[in-house]
Amino acid sequence: MNNNKSLPSVNNQWINLLGLCSATITFYCCLKWYITPLVAVLSTLTAYTLPILLLEVLLLKTPYRESTGFSATWHNLSFERIFFKLVGLYATFAMLIFLYWLFPEYHKPFYKDYWSFLIKIAPWAFLISIPYVALVDAKMDDPFDSYWNLGRILCFNRPQSYQGLAQHSLGWIVKGYFLPLMYAELYSKSQTLSITSFSHIFSNINTFFMTGIVILFTIDVLIATVGYLFTLRLFDSHIRSTDSTFFGWFVCLICYEPFYNAILMLYIPKKINFLTGLNSIDHPLLQSIWCGCVLFMLFCYVLATLAFGLRFSNLTNRGIITQGVYRLTKHPAYVAKTIFWWIAFIPLASIAPNPIILFTSILFLIGTTIIYYFRAKTEEKHLSKDPAYVEYGLWMNEHSIFAPLAKHWHFLRYQPPIY
Structure with missing residues (x-):
């Protein structure tokens, strides 16, 4: 096991951040110049991708890697x-x-x-x-x-x-399933931002809260869209392998449309949303604290997405990430999003119209936590076929922010599967 302070990573976080800055400036200019929505989205995707591709070729020599x-x-x-x-x-x-x-x-x-x-x-x-x-x-x-x-x-x-055809099919099913979702969400959220008055963001806490959520989710789906578009061997962002287990696919797909929304509607009334939770808190200070905690956890979740750069993709291995928030814990996106959901729904307990709604909401949150736990475990099993992930997982047993807990709760420790 590598005991040094740095583990090799497939990409560089500063390069990814530069790409995000380029995309942000481009999107802002498109809004100022009243560019059509489709061209604005395409320009923003390009502005994010090109700097990362160029700098990875120049600095990381991606086309010359053995992988x-x-x-x-x-x-x-x-x-x-x-x-x-x-x-x-x-x-x-x-x-x-x-x-x-x-x-x-x-x-x-x-x-x-x-x-x-x-x-x-x-x-x-x-x-x-x-x-x-x-x-x-x-x-x-x-x-x-x-x-x-x-x-x-x-x-x-x-x-x-015939051996590679199954992996070929699975990889393209992943791209074909997730790309429409991510792009449609990106387009929808960019439309929302295009009619947002940024000069009034701080006018009240409701506006600040909802604008912050839209901005963070827009960044998330922007990076995801690029990830599913640019699976290119030439730049070492290709799919190296795809999870071939039914359970791995099940716990992943259940978190996305159309499955997720159908399940959500069964447990949480349609009229209840993030703004409902915020407005259910009477005290302004508590409102601010709750709002800050929700946005902070969502920010951490987006940082985990940003860590992928051009390589975001569910159910696949496109190189092992060990930088950014992935130096703090394994599966930072799942950790942050699980905490985000729990914090977001805490205030709703006080306004649940009846005990059944309260019970089903809690049941939904428990179920979501379990699903994300199994997503983490199935991903670990798949990625552990790569020796780089085994090294990373063992290193995190000693250096993760959850390492002290893992010494007592062994289910948190990484155990390389035996194949």
Whole structure:
């Protein structure tokens, strides 16, 4: 185990912060210049991504890492191999579009802006994919990847192997499921911010509280959207592996639409929200303390998202993060969000219309805590296939802010699974 003060991390937190600053300035300028919402969102996504890509290439040498699977020499250009890969890639795109059409969930108005986004970027994705696939193919140690195998199958040829196709499918299901959610949320929240009068944020605590929540969640979904868009081997932000367990997927997907909202409505009345909790507190000082605690925990949650940079993604391993809030504890996002939910709903206990509502609300919070605990455990099991995570987990047993508790509560300690 590495006992030094620093553990290797797949990215750099200062570079990620610089990308966020670039995105913030760009979004602010778009608001000032009355740029159309779609162009404003695209510009903000680009402003976040480009500085990080550039600085990671220059400072972290991401294209030259062993984890990219690139060789030191170039392969001879094989038009046949590139053709099969492009067939596999475009067939994957076509399957995602078919699934979007098949499931009624994606016909809801919530996703209409996502379709505008896809139409806007589709021609560019098509054009860029050809030189990108050729470049990556020429540098890969093993150029006969899942795209090549899939392309051969679709062209009625025998593939070299079927083994990588399951991981290929799971990785694209992750991207196909989460990208619409994150982009639609990003567009919606950016629209909210575009009509927000920032000069009146401090006019009253309600405005400050709700604006703070919108800003923090906007940052969260901005980073998540970029993460699902830029899974690029060339920059070492590709998916290295995807969780293949049913339970891992279950505890993850239940935390997102459409499953989460359906469950939430069963336990907590629709009229109860964050503002209800704030206004249920009578004393101004207590209001301020509660508001500060909720926003602080949400801020910690967003810091955990920011730590991923270009590599945010559920259910996948895209390199091990050991910097930022991940130096303080494992799973800081889950810790912060669980505490956030508990604090946010504490005041609601005093205004619950009846004991049943109070009981079901508490039951919901307990269930949420259990779900996030199992999300952490299933992620650990998946990521532990990477030796870098094993080193990180063992290091955190001694250096985490929860290390003193873990000495007594052994379920908090990291135990490498035996495969």
